[in-house]
Amino acid sequence: MSGKLITGVPLAAEQLCVVFDPKVLGVRSEAKTSGVQGLLGQDRAFEAISLSAKIPYSDFNLFVLGRPGYGRHTAVHDLLAKEAANRTVASDWVYVNNFDAPHKPTAIELPAGMAIPLRAAMQAVVDDLANDIPAYFEADDYQSKRRAIEQDYGEKHEQSFNDLMDNAKAKGLVVLRTPMGFMVAATTQDGKPLTPDQYDALPEAEQKDIDEKVAVTQKELENVLKEIPKREKAHRRALEELNSGVATRAVADTMAEMTADFTEIEALQPYFVAVKADLIENAELFLTNGTGAHAGAFPVETTKFYQRPQFQRYSVNVMICNPTDHNAGAAIVTEDLPTLGNLVGRVEHKSEMGALVTDFTMIKPGALHRANGGYIILDVRNLLTEPFAWDALKRCLKTGQISITSVEQRLSLFATTSLEPDPIPLNLRVALVGERMFYYLLMELDPDFTDLFKVQADFNDDVFIDGDTPKQFADLLTGITGRENLRPLQTDALLSLLTEATRLADDAEKLSLNVGKLSDIVREADFRAGTAEHKEILAEDIDGAIAAIEDRASRPRERTQEAIARNMLLIDTDGKETGQINALSVLQIGDFMFGRPSRITARVRMGKGRVVDIEREVELGGPLHSKGMLILSGYLSTLYALDVPMSLWASLVFEQSYGGVDGDSASAAELFTLLSALSDCPIDQSFAVTGSVNQHGEVQPIGGVNQKIEGFFDVCAARGLTGRQAVLIPDTNVKNLALRRRVVQAVKDRKFNIIPFSTINEGIGILTGVEAGERGKGGAFPENSINGKVEARLQLFARQLKSFGSHKNNDNSAPGGRKKK
Amino acid sequence: MTFSSKSRRIVIGATCYADATSVIEIGCFLAQSTKGELQAVLIEEDAVYSLSAQPSARVTPVGGLSRPVTPEAMIDAFKRDAAAYEKAIRESAAKRAIRWSFEKRRGEFPIGLNHDLATGDLIVFGYQVPGRSVGEILVVDYADDMDVSLVELASNVAREMRRPLHVVLLRKSPEAAIKVSEHSRSRMEGLATNLTIIDQQDNLTELLEAIRRGRSAMVMISAELARDIGIDRLLDAARCPAIVYTG
Structure with missing residues (x-):
């Protein structure tokens, strides 16, 4: 579309839709390529993502904003993956038992790839000791030493006690054992204890002798029994020392062999020291493993002892294990379900005897763990809708640590003791992807957001058609077929898609970057091509897919057209009427937009200078609509009959409109209707008008121009095109034209017209066939011009009003009755 | 618990819970391995009650802190010991799924256990010396017509207690033949760590002295020999739990 646009004259068919020359596609290869991954026209976003990916500061996290379907997720993933590949692989992390405080598991950082070998090594230690320790303790050496102790x-115990017993016996006494302890008693000749009666029967001297002997023996008994606990303690200590020595030998040998593989990892050495001490102290665990020669189907030597509950304390909980190849790059993780647990990890519990228990082996990693050292991509809508997830993410970013919490803990619902694992340091770049609304809401309402997410990558919705853009766009489309393994796109198909891209952009000079939508069209077209047994995707497949997509969503449009066709909605498409015009509106239901004509009517009489917007009066008019009405009122008031008070009463309404009306794209049509009513000049009903007007009478561009034109066209086409029917559009909207083929063909066949206009004067002239008129040297409009007639009418109203006295008693009475022509 | 008179009985007896602990597990083991029924008895010695009534009566527990005792305190102590004894029996018997009963008796120990015994019954006398935890299982019987099943039973006990087994056989006179079949002998030699044959002296003094020196963990003896020695003399010499095998 080159050359200066001439307004007031119907557009040529070539001006209604972009038709691309195949040359713009450049040389096409038949081979499928992966194509440009959605970065066309996104230089600003690309720079932002690259900055965030590379800059070392922890608070330069990224928010990728834009509309869904515009390739944000794919683009950010591909870019970050490229950067991740250049970074070194992150460390491994494990949780191990804290023997001194089991509720505070210890986190240990390991070189990449060492977590699983460590776990395997500890399992082997347990298995080896389960076989070795019993053998050590069953060895003759140990048994003989133990027996010796x-x-x-x-x-020592017995000798002193036996001596006591023997001495007592020699003195004619016996030591009896009772539930309360030992008791010394005198005996009879046959060794039986002396009864009280027998004692009483003895001579006093003998009694005294017995008493003395009992007292002495009692004392000896006390001394002997006093020593027993001490000796038992010493006995226990000696055994413990023996056991410890044996266990130390067994454990030291096994641990030395294992730790040789990890000597270079300093962080592990304190843990190994603690493990060794604990193994020695708890060597009896290996003696009570219940093994025997016939334990299970497999030989004892191959039993996996490390799986038994008593040995869990020595296991290694691998949280993150990365490849050993340092060139493997950093991690890049996309978490599609960012619940609190999935994000920061969780501590699981199991039920034992009716209580919930846990330990360090039940700590599970989250997405932050997996992505640590690299990148994580999160959809912001998913993140914000998960309870406590957003808060947890911010907390981890602020503290630089991954702290594991649960929803139950946050709500203080858990009464069971849980764990306080060592937090793991976090070194991560977060990329949030979401719509612009979320970005601006977070900016406005969350002070943490601006501190933590300093980089925004704003994705463009479209790109200008210039230079190599069409070729790059074609590459992008080819990339879709490559990624989705579809049939190749024929050149005409590519050109159809380019045209459709201008339609999606609502701009003939731009291509929409809605990769999602285009991908849907291509895939459906591929399916249609398959059904038709095409080897390539042809233009007819693309057009068929586009038509089918529209058709599936067009039930509301069809109902509207049906209502008009059946005269349920009154729309004229020929003849002339004063104070009546076809305006155009666009409706959006879901992702489908369609246009439809609406009748606007105006009635005028003398009054107090008020233009009544009936939509506004009944609160069906939105603020933008009201603004448009006030603007046209301003136009009227400042253009006509300036030497008299504005003595107009006028009412404007969208006939048969029972829902809300907003926007000012019908303000030009409303003004035309009013001018028609004032001038008493009828408007040709073959025309429909869309356009916004300012106070200077200049016509401003509007949205949805294609749908509006097609809406009126379909009504006219249903009744039979006359060749006179046309849509008047702002000249500044010509660049937005991307009309469907049916309209373009009708224009080409001279059965329909699209007429650009730039001013109210121009438009009213086309609609009425009467010139608008300019003020002459005397300051008056030509008498037979529209403007002249409008001004004359307003002056008449003023005179009429003046002749009726005070303006305050005038009411909004019934409008002056003028019959419809 | 119902007690069947036709079942082999394992009667375990002690004068206090401390002594009972030395034989509860082995008693339950014997009941399980012989498919017998366990009868646990706590002997409340008359002598202990009467001595408790003496104004000067004192008791000394392990630890050496002696204190006066009254009959009432002794009665309470026997009740506590009975409860602990019965609980221990219940738990041990449940683990081995054996039938059992418990009772208290007033009388003398050890003879108070010799009631209504039948052939095949085992009587286990509880006796604990503070500190003794080593020692062998000593089996003592007459060499004449000895029952190898006693040795086999003792072997099971030795295996259960992880102790060596020592068999001591007495010849009633040097001239008496040892009526032990070669088969029985080889079986005994296979089961025992040691096999000793000694000549019986008229007063069995040497045997008792050997038992006393041996410091066994447990003595198993035939009823005949036990009767000849006297169970109280045996316990005094052995100073460890004893099992009398009635055949």
Whole structure:
């Protein structure tokens, strides 16, 4: 579309839709390519993503904003993946038992790839000791030493007690055992305890002798029994020392062998020291493993002892294990379900005897763990709708640590003891992807957001058609077929898609970057091509897919057209009427937009200078509509009959409109209707008008021009095109034209017209066939011009009003009755 | 618990819970391995009650802190011991799924256990010396017509207690033949760590002295020999739990 646009004259068919020359596509290869991954026209966003990916500061996290379907997720993933590949692989992290405080598991950082070998090594230690420790303790060496200790202490215990018993016996006494302890008693000749009666029967001297002997023996008994606890303690200590020595040998040998593979990892050494001490202290765990020669189907030597509950304390909980290849790059993780647990990890519990228990082995990693050292991509809508997830993410970013919490803990619902694992340091770049609304809401309402997300990558919705853009766009489309493994796109198909891209952009000079929508069209077209047994996707497949997509959503449009066709909605498409015009509006239901004509009517009489917007009066008019009405009122008031008070009463209404009306795209049509009513000049009903007007009478561009034109066209086409029917559009909207083929063909066949206009004067002239008129040297409009007639009418109203006295008693009475022509 | 008179009985007896602990597990083991029924008895010695009534009566527990005792305190102590004894029996018997009963008796120990015994019954006398935890299982019987099943039973006990087994056989006179079949002998030699044959002296003094020196963990003896020695003399010499095998 080159050359200066001439307004007031119907557009040529070539001006209604962009038809691309195949040359713009450049040389096409038949081979499928992966294509440009949605970065066409996104230089600003690309720079932002690259900055965030590379800059080392922790608060330069990224928010990718834009509309859904415009390739944000794919683009940010591909860019970050490219950068991740250049970074070194992150460390491994494990949780191990804290033997001193089991509720505070210890986190240990390991070189990449060492977590699983460590876990395997500890399992092997347990299995080896489960076989070795029993063998050590069953060895003759240990058994003989143990027997020697027990014999030694046993002898000491017994000797003193036996001596006591023997001495007592020699003195004619016996030591009895009772539930309360030992009791010394005198005996009879046959060794039976002396009864009280027998004692009383003895001579006093003998009684005294017995008493003395009992007292002495009692004392000896006390001394002997006093020593027993001490000896038993010493006995226990000796056994413990023996056991410890044996266990130390067994454990030291096994641990030395294992730790040799990890000597270079300093962080592990304190853990190994603690493990060794604990193994020695708890060596009896390996003695009570219940093994025997016939334990299970497999030989004892291959039993997986590390799986048994008593040995869980020595296991290694691998949180993150990365490849050993340092060139493997950093992680890039996309978490599609960013619940609190999925994000920061969780501590699981199991039920035991009716209580919930946990330990360090039940800590599970989250997405932040997996992405640590690299990148994570989150959809902001998903994130914000998960309870506590957003708060947890911010907390982790602010503290630079991954702290594991649960919803139950946040709500203080958990009464069960849980864990306080060491937090793991976080080194991560977060990329949030979401609509612009979320970005601006967070900016406005969350002070943390601006501190943590300093980079915005704003994705453009479209790109200007210039230079290599069509070729790059074609590459993008080819990339879709490559990624989705579809049939190749024929050149005409590519050109159809380019045209459709201008339609989606609502701009003949731009291509929409709605990759999602285009991908849907291509895939459906591929399906149609398959059904028709095409080897390539042809233009007819693309057009068929586009038509089918529209058709599936067009039930509301069809109902509207049906209502008009059946005269349920009154729309004229020929003849002339004063104070009546076809305006155009666009309706959006879901993602489908369609236009439809609406009748606007105006009635005028003398009054107090008020233009009544009936929509506004009944609160069906939105603020933008009201603004448009006030603007046209301003136009009227400042253009006509300036030497008299504005003595007009006028009412404007969208006939048969029972829903809300907003926007000012019908303000030009409303003004035309009013001018027609004032001038008493009828408007040709073959025309429909869309356009916004300012106070200077200049026509301003509007949205949805294609749908509006097609809406009126379809009404006219249903009744039979006369060749006179036309849509008047703002000249500044010509660049937005991307009309469907049916309209373009009708224009080409001279059965329909699209007429651009730039001023009210121009438009009213086309609609009425009467010149608008300009003020002459005397300041008056030509008498037979529209403007002249309008001004004359307003002056008449003023005179009429003046002749009726005070303006305050005038009411809004019934409008002056003029019959419809 | 119902007690069947036709079942082998394992009677375990003690004068206090401390002594009972030395034989509860082995008693339950014997009941399980012989498919017998366990009868646990706590002997409340008359002598203890009467001595408790003496104004000068004192008791000394392990630890050496002696204190006066009254009959009432002793009665309470026997009740506590009975409860603990019965609980321990219940728990141990449940683990081995054996039938059991418990009772208290007034009388003398050890003879108070010798009631209504039948052939095949085992009587286990509880006796604990502070500190003795080592020692062998000692089996003592007459060499004449000895029952190898006693040795087999003792072997099971030794295996359960992880102790060596020592068999001591007495010849009633040097001239008496040892009527032990080669088969029985080889079986005994296979089961026992040691096999000793000694000549019986008229007063069995040497045997008792050997038992006393041996410091066994447990003595198993035939009823005949136990009767000849006297169970109280045996316990005094052995100073460990004893099992009398009635055949």
